[in-house]
Amino acid sequence: MRTNTDLPDLSEDLCARLREAFRRAGYDADGVVAALGGAAHTALGRGEPEPARRASLDAGELGCLIRVFLLGLAEPEKTVSNAFAPLSVSEAVTAGILRPAGNGFAAALDIRPHGDEEGSWWVVSDLDADMLGHAVPEDHVLGVGHASLSLIRATSRRPVNRLLDLGTGNGVQALHATRHARQVTATDVSARALALAAGTFRLNELEVELLRGEWFAPVARRRFDQVVCNPPFVVGPPRVDYTYRDSGLAGDDASALVVRQLPGFLDDGGVGQLLASWLHRRGEDWADRVTRWLPPETDAWFVQRDVADPGLYVGTWLRDEGIDPRSPEGRAKASAWLDWFRENNVQGIGFGFVTLRRANDRTPTVVCEDLRQAYDDPLGPEAANWLDRVEWLRTHNNELLDTAFRVPDTVLLERVDSPGDEGWQTTVRRLHRTDGPGWQHEVDELTTRLLAGCRGLLPLTDLVELLAAAQGLAAEELAAAALPVVRELVRHGMLVPASAR
Structure with a gap:
């Protein structure tokens, strides 16, 4: 190499x-x-x-x-x-x-413009395999690729004092961080990555603290308001072919390490956001796997964006390094990689975003969910709002029935009707949020009637009692059935307190 x-x-x-x-x-x-x-x-x-x-x-x-x-x-x-x-x-x-x-x-070197809504920077990285005409070196510093752009869009941009960019690479996450953080620290294990990131920051006249070392070692005993991380999350045998993608840890241990350790470097209420991969193993639910990584007192939102077949996964990463999967080298590497997947009962590789919040002395909320549909809005604002809604539910959990809710204008009710003996009959009722990631929830007829009354005027308990009387049901039983649905809709921004703007 x-x-x-x-x-x-x-x-x-x-x-x-x-x-x-x-x-x-x-x-x-x-x-x-x-x-x-x-x-x-x-x-x-x-x-x-x-x-x-x-x-x-x-x-x-x-x-x-x-x-x-x-x-x-x-x-x-x-x-x-x-x-x-x-x-x-x-x-x-x-x-x-x-x-x-x-x-x-x-x-x-690759030096190219990269912009956002406020302006433009220059990012310094290494030439890719196409430009070089051969496979990239082990210490290759990747340019602004799809993964980097995904994390940029998935990061909250609320103002903070101290932000850590763990594994900065070419420095693009830190560039965006300077828009909303007063102090930015960037680390990397690669001397070459730090040299190119330093060039990125100097070229753009930005002050960023650069530290070299593995994982969180360079910032031991320090705390931050926000941590962003695009770790070497490629899963497979424990090797390091390329420092930008391989951790030397087996399977999904790199993602597990970051999720496990990151909250310890946050101030109370601080937020961490990262890309991660996780194994889908035979007989194991992926949500159970990733939640075992979490330390206590940590709010967590795991959003799975894709699940890759092992064969497709290996071929994609071989091409990433400039190796033809049909070549002798490509076939040998693919064989060893797929053998490892088979030996470890790996059926797929999940990929997505993780949002963490240090929640000292509070009961944590942990949610794992699929979000594989296409959507245009960035996930960063949604992640910040999700944390707000989780905190609101935590502090108002015993007051939900006394709260007046409203359904936002961005939420629509879709009905699917099928022909029956007595004409068209509604078989599916689906709430659809038209902004953000486009959440959808299938609901029953009672829920749709309850939500129809959520106009911000009457508390939930009054609506439940009116609906119970109209349907000949016990109000206590209806309330017990409604509250879990209400909590889920609040978490997804499909039902909001009337006092919220």
């Missing part, structure tokens, strides 16, 4: 001059889209670079930067010199940003 022997030298002065060049050319998220046009930019995202290359030819210095960093092409020295000024080509080569290629120069 190859490693990168030389660390890039991304000093403050070098980053300042590179930033000047990028700003002059307009090399940012909006600038790239404007230069390429929507169609070419979309094609580039699909892995079709030729429309982007053609569009870049009329974009001057910005076009050169696009071809070098986004398309992996070599450019003549004069063109590169103009685009990188005031940073000289020789300085860029010495620093490890550029490399000689034929009669010109090409990128030695």
Whole structure:
């Protein structure tokens, strides 16, 4: 396995001059889209670079930067010199940003714009296997991939004082954290990752504390208001082929370690959010498995987004490292990996998001649920609101019957009717929340009638008594049956206290 022997030298002065060049050319998220046009930019995202290359030819210095960093092409020295000024080509080569290629120069690092609703940054990472033309080295620093973007969207952005980005990689989670955290600390076990993350932060003129070490060791005895983590969560035999994805721990032990230890580094009420994987083993419920990882006094929300077949899982990760599953190397690796899955009774690999909250001296709430449907809204705000709703239920658990509830305007009731002997008959009643992750709940006729009265005017106990009288039922029995449903709908934001806005 190859490693990168030389660390890039991304000093403050070098980053300042590179930033000047990028700003002059307009090399940012909006600038790239404007230069390429929507169609070419979309094609580039699909892995079709030729429309982007053609569009870049009329974009001057910005076009050169696009071809070098986004398309992996070599450019003549004069063109590169103009685009990188005031940073000289020789300085860029010495620093490890550029490399000689034929009669010109090409990128030695991946430096590309990455933006959010408030602006744009630059993220420094290593070239991927397609750009290199071979498998990536063991200490490869991944760019902003699907997993990183998923965690960004799943992270709460409420203001906090101290935030930890555990296993920062290229630093993209910490970049987003600077929007809402006063102090950001980022750690990694990889010296190369820390060097590239430092370049990311210097290039963007951001102050982030960087510490090297395994897992939580660099921040021992410290506490944070929030922890975010994109750990090396690939499951399988205990090996480290690539530091960005492999932990050296067997199975899903890396995810278990983070879930088990993270709450100990939170202040009371602090929140941790991470990506995680877990094994689906024959004869074992995945929810039972992950809840065993939790320390006491921890609120937890496990959201399963997907379950992968072992064969598909192995093939995906082989291609991730640039190995053809049909090659002798690919077949040998796949065989060993699948043997391990078989020996450990693994039927599938679950993947999703975990939200944790330190709940000292309070009875914790632990919920595991599937959320495999497609949805557009980010999960981060929903996770923060879920924690709010859990806390509200905890403090008002004995007052639910005295509370006036209302059904939000975003919740709809769907009915499925089937033909019967007496005409159309409703066979399915389903509540559907149209925002957030689009929660759905099937409900019975009594529940729909009870919810119809939830307009924020009468307390729940009055509605139960009226419904019980109309149906000839005992109010106490109806209330006992209704309360678990009410709690579940409150947790999912489908029923809210009338006092809530």
